[in-house]
Amino acid sequence: MTFETLIKNACVAALALTCALSGSLPATAASGDSETIGIRAGILDFVDDPWSKGPGVVRGDEAARFIPDGLLVISDGKVKDRGSYADLSAKYPGLKVNSYTNRIVVPGFVDGHIHFPQTRVLGAYGEQLLPWLQEWIFPEEMKYRDAAYAKEGLTHFFDNLLANGTTTVQDYGTSSESAVDQYFQEASKRNMRVIVGIAGLDRNAPEGMITPPQSFYDASKRLIEKYHGKGRNLYAITPRFAYGDSDELLSMCGKLHKEYPDCWINTHVSENPTETRNAAEEHHCKDYLGCYEKYGLVGPKFTAGHGVWLSDNEFERLYKAGASVSFCPNSNTFLGSGLFRLGKATEPGQRVRLTFGSDMGGGNTFSMINVLNQAYKVGMCNNTMLDGSVDPKWHNEAEAERNKLNAMRAFYSITLGGARGLYLDDKIGNFNPGKEADFVVLDWNGGPMATKWHQSLICGDKAPQNIDQAAQLLFGVMAVGDDRAVDETWVAGKRLYKKGVETPTRDEAMYAEGSSKKHKEKKQK
Numbered sequence: 296m297t298f299e300t301l302i303k304n305a306c307v308a309a310l311a312l313t314c315a316l317s318g319s320l321p322a323t324a325a326s327g328d329s330e331t332i333g334i335r336a337g338i339l340d341f342v343d344d345p346w347s348k349g350p351g352v353v354r355g356d357e358a359a360r361f362i363p364d365g366l367l368v369i370s371d372g373k374v375k376d377r378g379s380y381a382d383l384s385a386k387y388p389g390l391k392v393n394s395y396t397n398r399i400v401v402p403g404f405v406d407g408h409i410h411f412p413q414t415r416v417l418g419a420y421g422e423q424l425l426p427w428l429q430e431w432i433f434p435e436e437m438k439y440r441d442a443a444y445a446k447e448g449l450t451h452f453f454d455n456l457l458a459n460g461t462t463t464v465q466d467y468g469t470s471s472e473s474a475v476d477q478y479f480q481e482a483s484k485r486n487m488r489v490i491v492g493i494a495g496l497d498r499n500a501p502e503g504m505i506t507p508p509q510s511f512y513d514a515s516k517r518l519i520e521k522y523h524g525k526g527r528n529l530y531a532i533t534p535r536f537a538y539g540d541s542d543e544l545l546s547m548c549g550k551l552h553k554e555y556p557d558c559w560i561n562t563h564v565s566e567n568p569t570e571t572r573n574a575a576e577e578h579h580c581k582d583y584l585g586c587y588e589k590y591g592l593v594g595p596k597f598t599a600g601h602g603v604w605l606s607d608n609e610f611e612r613l614y615k616a617g618a619s620v621s622f623c624p625n626s627n628t629f630l631g632s633g634l635f636r637l638g639k640a641t642e643p644g645q646r647v648r649l650t651f652g653s654d655m656g657g658g659n660t661f662s663m664i665n666v667l668n669q670a671y672k673v674g675m676c677n678n679t680m681l682d683g684s685v686d687p688k689w690h691n692e693a694e695a696e697r698n699k700l701n702a703m704r705a706f707y708s709i710t711l712g713g714a715r716g717l718y719l720d721d722k723i724g725n726f727n728p729g730k731e732a733d734f735v736v737l738d739w740n741g742g743p744m745a746t747k748w749h750q751s752l753i754c755g756d757k758a759p760q761n762i763d764q765a766a767q768l769l770f771g772v773m774a775v776g777d778d779r780a781v782d783e784t785w786v787a788g789k790r791l792y793k794k795g796v797e798t799p800t801r802d803e804a805m806y807a808e809g810s811s812k813k814h815k816e817k818k819q820k
């Protein structure tokens with residue numbers, strides 16, 4: 296199947312999904328084709344970094360914008376306008392509007408670090424990083440050399456992303472070229488903005504995972520030529536991690552980077568203490584980051600996942616290079632890797648670009664809402680270590696405070712902050728006109744039974760009337776709620792997920808014309 300055919304199929308699929316879902320909405324509602332549509336709800340997004348606005352429980356609101364009764368106007372997959380419903384509705388007479396009550400619309404979530412071929416083993420018991428890789432991860436990833444298995448895995452993977460409100464990922468492929476090729480095809484069907492690449496590994500791994508440096512180079516090059524910059528697809532040159540990569544493989548990454556400076560670079564750094572020591576030793580570098588600097592890889596569009604054991608000096612070098620770190624709190628606690636120093640990374644004057652990542656399957660969730668929950672707890676542990684109460688010599692009041700992840704800092708980090716971390720903020724991250732229309736319709740009462748009564752503390756059964764109430768509800772979502780708070784997920788102006796409706800992208804038949812009928816029949820069974 297050609298790329299063009301896939302894009303065409305994507306349009307058919309989106310149209311089919313539109314039909315399939317329209318029964319659940321009021322007659323005047325639209326769910327996104329090429330027409331201009333409106334989204335009426337509470338609308339919240341960010342224009343700046345909340346850490347730059349100083350401390351406080353819900354402070355940082357100067358970095359955010361909240362419209363209690365807002366209207367987003369979407370056209371051709373992009374944001375055309377945003378404002379209050381009262382002001383904007385007169386400007387667009389006859390506009391088809393989806394109206395939501397008790398919902399906040401936020402930009403689509405950005406997951407800066409995830410591994411699609413680990414979808415099935417998330418939550419596997421495996422203790423620390425290195426034995427966990429050998430016991431669970433490498434055997435599972437090797438299965439993705441089989442096209443049918445890869446297809447099944449990718450279907451589960453994308454369904455899970457959408458059900459969790461994640462619309463953009465930076466992803467690790469396996470060492471299999473065909474699996475990454477299939478990935479781009481599946482992402483294209485859904486028209487999602489993704490960054491992915493073949494994860495190069497040529498030592499400290501089983502034979503079936505090894506990619507010789509020349510083969511890695513050739514396969515990466517073929518995929519870059521075929522997919523990078525086509526539709527919403529982007530390619531990341533991906534040395535998996537320096538401990539698993541020889542000098543020759545890292546040198547091939549440097550060569551690819553010189554030939555394709557427009558591509559992203561995605562890897563791991565300083566995740567686990569043993570791994571950190573081994574990587575630096577084996578590459579004869581003074582520290583882990585040095586392994587990548589040696590080959591000219593560290594600069595803008597470079598992301599290193601984890602960074603738990605980065606030194607102050609490495610943080611400074613990342614800042615100066617314009618490079619990013621992906622904070623993966625679920626993974627770091629699940630595998631016992633350690634506590635990422637959020638307050639250090641956000642230090643004024645050398646604020647490092649950050650994404651937050653699920654690191655699924657090292658992280659035991661797809662949900663960026665759960666990632667915020669865990670990030671908050673990691674931050675609070677760091678806060679205690681630095682507030683002077685443990686040992687006065689560690690006392691650093693300012694850094695302690697920057698570890699506190701209030702709602703504004705949190706939701707910034709998985710929307711505009713994540714987009715900035717990936718150098719994608721010219722395309723996604725907030726609702727400025729011209730941005731790609733990826734967004735999530737959040738139900739702040741969605742989650743465990745306890746959620747709704749807890750949330751009613753903020754504004755009863757009414758919608759938030761100001762940014763302070765919105766921030767408190769969003770904190771409730773991240774602290775008490777879960778993926779059930781995601782009511783709908785929209786990608787490039789099309790709704791691809793609705794809570795409670797069977798996910799149509801699981802079934803190829805849904806892409807065929809007339810699928811709305813099939814879909815309804817299936818639901819009734």
Ligand SMILES: [Zn+2]
Nearest residue numbers: 563600654657
């Ligand atoms: Zn990872």
